[in-house]
Amino acid sequence: MLKNFTDSVTFKRGLTLKNRLFMAPMTTKMSFYDGVITTDEANYYGLRSGGVGAVITAAANVQEDGKGWEGELGVYDDRQIPGLSKLASSIKKNGTKAILQIFHAGRMTDSQILRGTQPISASSIAAERPDAEMPREMTESDILHLIDSFKQATTRAIKAGFDGVEIHGANTYIIQQFFSPHSNRRKDEWGGTLEKRYHFIDAIVDEIIDTVDQSDVENFIIGYRFSPEEFENPGIKFEDTLFLIDKLSNKGLDYLHISLNDYNRKSISPFYQDKSMLEYVYQKINNRVPLIGIGDVRTLKDVKNVLANADFVAVGRSMIIDPHWAQKILDNKESLIRTSLSMYDREELFIQDGLTEFLEFMMPERLKE
Template identity: 50%
Template sequence: MSYQFLKPYTFENGMTIKNRIVIPPMTEASSLENGAISNDELAYFRLHTGGAGMFIAPVANVTENGKGFEGELSIADDKFLPGLIKLAETLKHNGTKAILQIFHAGRMSNSKILRGNATVSASAVAALRPNAETPKELSEAEIEHIIAAFGEATRRAIQAGFDGIELHGANTYLMQQFFSPHSNRRTDKWGGSVEKRMNFALEIIKTVQKAAEKYATQPFTIGYRISPEEIEEPGIRLADTLKFIDVLAKQPINYLHLSMGYAWRTSLNDKSDSEPIVKKVLQQLNGRLPLISVGLVETPDDAEKLMNAGVDFVAIGRESLREPQWVQKVIAGQEAAIRYTVAESDFEELGINLAFQDFLGLLNADLHIVGSSQSKDEFDKKMGGVEGGV
């Protein structure tokens, strides 16, 4: 069968992607303590790359105080370049484009992870989660320093050989914290109105674009990942996000990545609205930016359904953990051989080490693990961040 998702795509910057399947950034918590790439990670990526058109590597922090969890990759210093070069080379197998997601965790960290240092955010407002620490409000100078750090991270990504970077503006991390009225209570140019709450992200986009223009010698792709809603009050609502998307569509970025645990999810806050969020986003974009959609896409039919709706790229998250050869088997007409279940004994073969298992809760979660009794609802509650970029 001829699938739309197997067709190539060329961005406006001239970069051609061999197909429309994307591996989304799924943290494996396996970097070394200082943020350097580990051999375990390289082995995992070597097993899982080569089929998809783009492989978005798990998130890397741009500053030391931007670390969000143990085992997290870092791009905060030139000392990490040798390992990042190895990562880019590993991902770029068989024509797959290597994209590196970069971020600052902001208040979604803690002083233990930061080795005694306080978390920071747009405002001194704690996240609504158990044991959340109240972050320090960033000063103007500190904000400018973080923005510059995104530019330096982009420079390092280019020097390491990545084909692009993805700005992690989703999953409640710092870029989203500046956009959110819950975490951003500022009254200066960085907060207040919905337009001012966009400024942090827009300045980062401007800075990384300048870095790309200065250092890249071939087409370099810049993506932006966004979460459409928050349940906090006050919090981000769909109307805010659609306004933001309208502005993002005019920025020097190459794609938008919609972060959701289920690709066809409807509004969390307006239960009377039955239209999938992905359709609202496509309507707002109106073809101005290509869109990546993610969330419980498993079968070729699942991916094709999203393509038929107008999505440009489909991200295969959890299923890519179970079946690293998903794309290759579709191309070869071997769909009947695609693996949709795994056993715990398969983890070593799949490169899923113990740190990865512990981080994702795979040993007891229903990742279609043979013999698991956990319900889908229990699984989704526990694993909701996996394809969202943890």
């Protein structure tokens, strides 16, 4: 079915988006040391709201020992609710909906960021990155506490006035660490076989769904973000992800969100070379749950290409550079879209060091002196 990006869409939990465009979650590193939002961060999101149907925030950690970097948003304490409410309000302009992404970094942090606390993970296996610290293997009690922390974070998101949460199961953070055979070497009910490595995801999704559905909130949605494969050996293979997608598509989720840096990207597996990973995933879902596609979307043509194999389009880097990217696409004024940044633009656009680092890594050709 041909999908128009200007269409309004209603999720099964009742929330209606005015169009099929999302602002993607991107690390800002703009919060205070204790996870409380800053005025600049609220302004950053507010400037980019209004055109898109929804904004997904940068990751908010659900436990203090889940902090992955300085300047990270927090949702692990009730004292953070007023700031989160300010964030939600800054996004909800002209009908744009606000989605809070919730996560725990697991082993993708270090004891300095955690103020002396050792990172935790599914198993005591260090990440394959320079200077990675050895994490402590989580106990059964740790695991149950973390699942409860995701539930509590969801409750805080509801109290703060968000329109939904996105469970961050991508980008090598703790949920993905439980699913990965590289980081999960457990021999109990939480690891071993593919099905047991899925157990942690299954439990978190079920508990968050129950938390939302048992609350009095209306029109509050639940999404899940995933990365399609890992380069580590052993690591998550694309075939494993298709298993995961099949399971999640039968849950009570409102959407799935693939994490890609290029929507045309193919798998590293020799068995999945006929199509892009986005197309394989979309076919696997088979209309059971909406899919958000993403991956270096810059133009109207890119939007239409993504919607051939997805139900929504998430836009990241282009909206850092031009906060009004979505409105210009909607108004058929693509020629007016800003395509590069100078150092003098950054203050005006509330772009601080964390976002500049991201742009320098992902698209240096679009930064000017």
